[in-house]
Amino acid sequence: MSDDDITLTAGDAEATVRPGHGARIGGLRVGGLELLRQGDRFGCFPMVPWCGRIREGRFRDGATVHQMPLNSPPHAIHGTARDGVWKTARVSENEAVLTYDLGEPWPYPGRITQVVALSEDALTLSMAVETYDSSFPAQIGWHPWFNRTLDGQDVRLDFTPAWQEERGGDHLPTGRRIDPLPGPWDDCFGMPGGVGVTLTWPERLELEVTSPEEWVVVYDEQEAAVCVEPQTGPPDGLNTCPRLVTPLEPLEATTTWSWRRL
Known part of the structure; x- marks a missing residue:
């Protein structure tokens, strides 16, 4: 199938998915209100096969040290898949399934699958990293820019x-690990019972970001947007908190954004 933009609809909710631009969610409109910051760098992009920064772009897998491009010097940031062209595997009125094959500069073969499912009051994003060859460490996360x-x-x-x-x-x-400090933030937090963050625009909309994962980065240092980023490990987690993808055990994660009118 083509890598053209996809529009999903459910009730008065509409989501734009951009396979050709890193499988990001380019827009999410509820009752005509656009929830995501617009622009090629924004929307909501997948962070995979790692989340946030890798210190100096280097991570160790056993005795081997791998060097990733320093796209946020002096570090590497947010994975490689957000810069790639994904394939559309399946589309219906309210769901899209996208795939991406890992390759250079990532040193291991593998496949990423993302499912985007829209309902009248929620958007659910699910992702899996699989390998049929060598095992490797990886992370999954999402980086939404909410207006x-x-x-x-x-x-x-x-x-x-x-x-x-x-x-x-x-x-x-x-x-x-320290006691949580007041914002503004560009920080990672631990939520062992699962991520739960509520965004409220008074008299307009309440949106809850949830995930079974226990890590979330909150970034609110920009005037135009705030970011709430569920992920499977902390920044530099390939080095400090690796999750292993094996031929028998893919890495899987999900997040749901649910909303209600105020």
């Missing part, structure tokens, strides 16, 4: 993490 202001109302964030990863001067976790 800070909807119809004249500024967003309010509400979440209760168990801890915050102390952030070093290089924007990477130091390895220490």
